[in-house]
Amino acid sequence: MSESPFSRRAIRVLVVVTGVSLLTFLVLLAFGPELAPVDRAAPDSFSTSALGHRALVEMLRAMDVPVTISRGRTARRLAEGSVLLVLEPPDPRVDSDEYDSIREMLAGADRALVALPKRKTIATKKEGRWAQWSDTTDTGEVDSVLEELDVEGFTRRPETITWTQNDFAVEPTVDTLQVIASSNLTPVIDTDQGVVLGRVPDPSREIWVLSDPDILATHGLGRGRNAELAYRIVERLRDGTGEVVVDETHHGYTTDRSLWAELFRFPLVLVMLHLAIALGVLLWSALERFGGVRRAPPAIGRGTDALIENTAELLRRGRHAPRMLERYHVATRRAVAEALHAPRHLEPAERAAWLEEVGNRRGVTITLASLETDVANATRSRRFETGRVTGAARRIHRWKTEIRHARPDRRS
Numbered sequence: 001m002s003e004s005p006f007s008r009r010a011i012r013v014l015v016v017v018t019g020v021s022l023l024t025f026l027v028l029l030a031f032g033p034e035l036a037p038v039d040r041a042a043p044d045s046f047s048t049s050a051l052g053h054r055a056l057v058e059m060l061r062a063m064d065v066p067v068t069i070s071r072g073r074t075a076r077r078l079a080e081g082s083v084l085l086v087l088e089p090p091d092p093r094v095d096s097d098e099y100d101s102i103r104e105m106l107a108g109a110d111r112a113l114v115a116l117p118k119r120k121t122i123a124t125k126k127e128g129r130w131a132q133w134s135d136t137t138d139t140g141e142v143d144s145v146l147e148e149l150d151v152e153g154f155t156r157r158p159e160t161i162t163w164t165q166n167d168f169a170v171e172p173t174v175d176t177l178q179v180i181a182s183s184n185l186t187p188v189i190d191t192d193q194g195v196v197l198g199r200v201p202d203p204s205r206e207i208w209v210l211s212d213p214d215i216l217a218t219h220g221l222g223r224g225r226n227a228e229l230a231y232r233i234v235e236r237l238r239d240g241t242g243e244v245v246v247d248e249t250h251h252g253y254t255t256d257r258s259l260w261a262e263l264f265r266f267p268l269v270l271v272m273l274h275l276a277i278a279l280g281v282l283l284w285s286a287l288e289r290f291g292g293v294r295r296a297p298p299a300i301g302r303g304t305d306a307l308i309e310n311t312a313e314l315l316r317r318g319r320h321a322p323r324m325l326e327r328y329h330v331a332t333r334r335a336v337a338e339a340l341h342a343p344r345h346l347e348p349a350e351r352a353a354w355l356e357e358v359g360n361r362r363g364v365t366i367t368l369a370s371l372e373t374d375v376a377n378a379t380r381s382r383r384f385e386t387g388r389v390t391g392a393a394r395r396i397h398r399w400k401t402e403i404r405h406a407r408p409d410r411r412s
Contacts, residue, residue: 014281021278024271043088043119043213044251045069050219051121053087056230057246059221063231066243074247075108081242083234084112088213089250091117091141092148102250103148111206111237114149115213116142118178136176146180151200151209153183158193165190168232172196173224178212185209197233206237321389322379328393329375332400333368339404355403362406366399 045053046069060067070077078084084105106112120137142155157176166189179191185198188208200207210233214220221227234244337351346354356368374392 018278018282021274024274042121042251043117043217044248044253045085045087045246046248046253048218049121050217051119052218053213053216053246055218055221056216059227059231060234060244065234065238067246068243069246069248071248071253074245074249075105077245078105078109079243080110081239082109082111083238083242083244084109085234085244085246086112086114086250087216087246088115088117089145091137092144093141102247105247106149106207109205109207111242113208113210113233113237115210115216116145116155116178116180118142118213142178146183146209149200149209151180151183151185153180153185153194155180155211156194161191161193163190164192168229168236170225170229170232172212172215172229173226174212174214174220178214180209180211208233208237321386325375325389325392326379329371329396332396336400336403359399359403362403364399364402364406366395366402368399371396371399 042049043051043053045057048054057067057069068077074084086102086105089102106114117137120135136157139155139157146153146155155178157178159176161177161179163171165187168189172189177191177196179194179196180198181194183195183198184201185195186201187195187198189195189197194211195209196211198209198211200209210216215226216230221230238244333352333355337355340355340358342351342354352368359366359368371392374395378388378392
């Protein structure tokens with residue numbers, strides 16, 4: 001069996017890196033399009049400009065309302081009890097294909113809120129997220145949206161109004177209010193000039209139309225009690241439990257492209273590159289060398305030296321060195337006592353004292369008491385230290401050599 005060119009630690013690191021890379025790839029494959037950054041000055045839920053609806057989304061989330069921004073297959077995201085928000089859809093005469101999807105979504109939605117468009121804007125050249133210029137759209141463009149929603153009536157922007165009905169008891173604060181006149185909507189918030197918030201005449205579903213999106217836009221939420229009104233409208237529709245799904249496909253944020261096309265578009269192309277590098281490193285680690293197969297060395301070498309080395313390695317791996325040090329110390333002390341003809345009737349403690357006295361007469365530099373301390377420190381340490389064990393063993397061997405070969409002090 002051939003050896004790997006990598007250590008065990010390196011192989012573990014490679015496995016972890018490869019696993020993380022694969023997991024990142026799968027997460028971005030599933031949620032990458034939803035996580036891709038969008039930043040422009042437009043009346044959508046991604047926009048942080050004054051005309052955008054990012055503040056509405058963040059406010060609802062701060063109020064513990066589950067909000068999902070959909071950039072593809074919105075109709076399939078609508079579970080039972082979900083509320084669909086279609087905020088300021090564009091003029092259907094410009095791009096009528098988008099309205100096929102909106103009609104499909106509304107057909108599958110039990111509860112929905114459609115906020116009519118009102119303003120158009122141009123983003124700055126340097127900072128695309130800021131509005132350089134904005135103005136109100138022509139009412140004809142707004143009326144075309146009503147027509148596509150099968151709502152009878154037209155929009156207008158009267159200078160003065162009188163509130164006639166408000167089921168929420170919260171009046172919106174808007175400079176020039178846009179209302180829907182002569183409609184077939186059932187009023188929820190009404191004025192003498194037209195409906196502000198109305199229900200589409202469909203007994204099987206709750207489809208509401210909001211005439212003026214300034215109530216929900218970032219620049220309008222902070223005015224008066226608009227934020228409270230927006231929250232109450234959403235809460236009434238979701239009945240306190242449903243998820244809010246904000247559709248952004250009608251603003252052009254569609255991500256229903258082919259899988260392979262998405263894999264090679266930013267940012268998923270970075271994941272593909274990362275995966276390719278990780279796969280290359282994994283294959284490299286699996287290769288030993290180029291050319292013919294190299295014969296594996298024998299598992300155990302021959303001869304006395306190999307046997308001693310293997311035995312020492314087994315002792316080291318099994319952490320038996322401290323125990324072997326104790327046995328070596330006891331055996332050495334017994335062998336020295338026999339070599340020096342110690343009296344046989346002595347007890348272990350008496351024999352140790354006798355050896356200590358002999359060592360003093362012979363001028364041994366290492367005392368038996370110090371060896372006891374070294375052995376105790378090496379064997380009782382919680383953390384195994386090879387250097388401390390081998391150091392104590394060397395001192396035992398040196399003591400044995402000195403006490404056996406040193407000449408007695410004649411003067412004593």
